Amino acid sequence: MIAAPGRTAWYVYGVVDAFASLPPGRLRLVEEGVLAAVVGAVPLSEFGEEALAERLNDRRWLEAHVREHEDVLQRLAAGSTVVPFRFGAIFRELDDVVAMLHDRCAELTAALARVRGRVEMGVKGWADREQVAASLGDAQPEAAGGRAYLERRLSEQQRAQQVIALLGDIAGDAHARLLRHADEGVANRPQPHELTGRDETMVLNGAYLVGDGAELAAEVAALQADYGSRGVSFETTGPWPPHNFVEPREGA
């Protein structure tokens, strides 16, 4: 579509209770029944359909606006229960926002109840693969003679498979233990080396919905004590707005 200069649209950050109070600033509430959308005006020159597709490839623009989205949600979450929306939900008119709230009232009300009084914590597990391999004990004895190379290769492959199996077991155990201290949890796909830029391999990328994070923090410390010496360490991030716990559940 072609955006006229100076025209604006409405960017929706998330949904709160209708009676929620907003932090001071440029945001406004669009209320419908028991729900309210938190919206801000954005220029179509940046957020129009074609413009947006281009801007998403601009790392600085993307970083600035993704951070702004998260900052707004963090400030809202400090005073209200908030159902975070994904980046980039843009409506032409305020009436369209009202219609969205009306059409999705049941789903959004359920999402608000699900995350009320809770926060999302992230827990990542990082493996130093060499240390993990070393923790498995001595490698196969070096074979001598003409078959040495093949046998060494075979031994290396077996060791690599053992490391992978062990890391899977540790990640599974960690997630199961963390789930016991959370209302809900999800193990997301670990982020790859090229993106994390770290030498260690991410083996757990978990998100947990908790009321009080103290229990979860204690379990993270216990995991660190249990697995740290074997080359797997754990770190906590958050609290986050509950991005991982607001989509309708499978079968719900």
Next chain:
Amino acid sequence: MTVIEPTPLQEQVTLLELVDRVLNKGVVLTGDIMLSVADVDLVYVGLRVLLSSVATLDRLQAEGAA
């Protein structure tokens, strides 16, 4: 509202971490919207390529400066 002290890591949240949450998770709107980030996976993949090329560039520059 439960208040949990932010970890030091929170102060320097990476773009990757934000994208993993803000662009990849949360309520997805369909229907009456004029537009949205329609295919988030594609955006994510695009960003992945972009970020990794930036990371490679940073590394090469760091190595060149060393």
